[in-house]
Amino acid sequence: MQFQQLQYFVAVAETRHFTRAADLVHVAQPSLSQQIKALERELGADLFLRARGNITLTDAGEALLPLARRILADADTARHEVQELVQLRRGRVRLGATPSLCTGLLPDVLRAFHDRYPGIRLLIEEGGSHDLVRHLARGALDLALVVLPLPTPSPALTTVELLREDLVVVSSPEAPRPGEGRRTVQIADLEGERLVMFRHGYDLRELTVAACRSAGFEPDFAVEGGEMDAVLGFVRAGLGMAVVPRMVAARSGRGLRVTPLTRPGLHRTIALAHRSDVAPPRAARELQRMLLER
DSSP states (O other): OOHHHHHHHHHHHHHSOHHHHHHHTTSOHHHHHHHHHHHHHHHTSOOEEEETTEEEEOHHHHHHHHHHHHHHHHHHHHHHHHHHHHTTSSEEEEEEEOHHHHHHTHHHHHHHHHHHOTTEEEEEEEOOHHHHHHHHHTTSOSEEEEEESOSSOOTTEEEEEEEEEEEEEEEOTTSOOGGGGOSSBOGGGGTTOEEEEEOTTOHHHHHHHHHHHHTTOOOEEEEEEEOHHHHHHHHHTTSOBEEEEHHHHHHSOSSOEEEEBOTTOOEEEEEEEEESSSOOOHHHHHHHHHHHTO
C-alpha cells in the first residue's frame, strides 16, 4: 500500500468521479485508475462500485475511508512539524556549560538567541568539563561549552576554540588589598592569603591549584567546596579571596574588588564541543553559529 494510492482513493471517494479526482490530485485519469486497481489488488477487495455515471463506496471502501483520511492528516501534521523545526519555529537545544560560563558568557548570547527564535526551548545543563564530555558522548547534550584541554580527550568529539579568557582575583572591598595594594598581582602574591576554593572536579579549582604549585606554594583554603555563586558570596562576606574569570567578575555587581593578574597572567581556553559522529540539530547549529560570532 502506497501513500499516493491513499491520496487517489480519498480523492475519488470525495468527488465520486475518477476524472474530477484526477484533476484534483494533478494526475492523468488512466494513471489514477491504475493506482486504485493496484490498491484494490493489494487489499483483496473492491473499494468502489462502478456503475455508469455513478461511483459509490463498497463496504471495504467505507471502512478504509476514515483510516485513509487519518493517515493523510497524520502525514500533513508530520510534514508541518518538520517544517517548523527546519524553520526554527519550534524545537529545543540541549546545551551544557560550566557554572562560570552560565554566569559570565551565556546570558547575553541566550537572550539574543531567544529573541530571534522564541519558539526554541533552551535546556541548560551545568557541570564541570569532565561531566559535560560524558553527557555529550552518551547523546544527552547537543552542544557543550568546555574548558581546554579536556580532562579526558575524546576522538569522538569535535571542539572549536571559542575564546581565551583572563582570570582575575576577587576580594571583599572591606578586606586588605591583595599584593600589598598593587594594581595588579601575581599568583605568588596569594601565598599566605586565605582562599575561597571551588569544589573538586571544578575546572577553576584545578587551574588555580596548579598555578599556585607552579609558583612554589600550596594554597591555603578558608572555605572550599562551593559552586560559582557560593564562592562569590563567601568572598563578599570577607572569608577570603578567589580566582575567577574576568567575565564573571564583571557581571557580579557590587560587593567585590577586582584585581587583575600581572602579565602574562592566568587564562583559560573555552571551546564549543559536539559529537563528531552526529550532526547537531538545526537549532543547535544556529546557537553554535551565534556563539562563534559573538
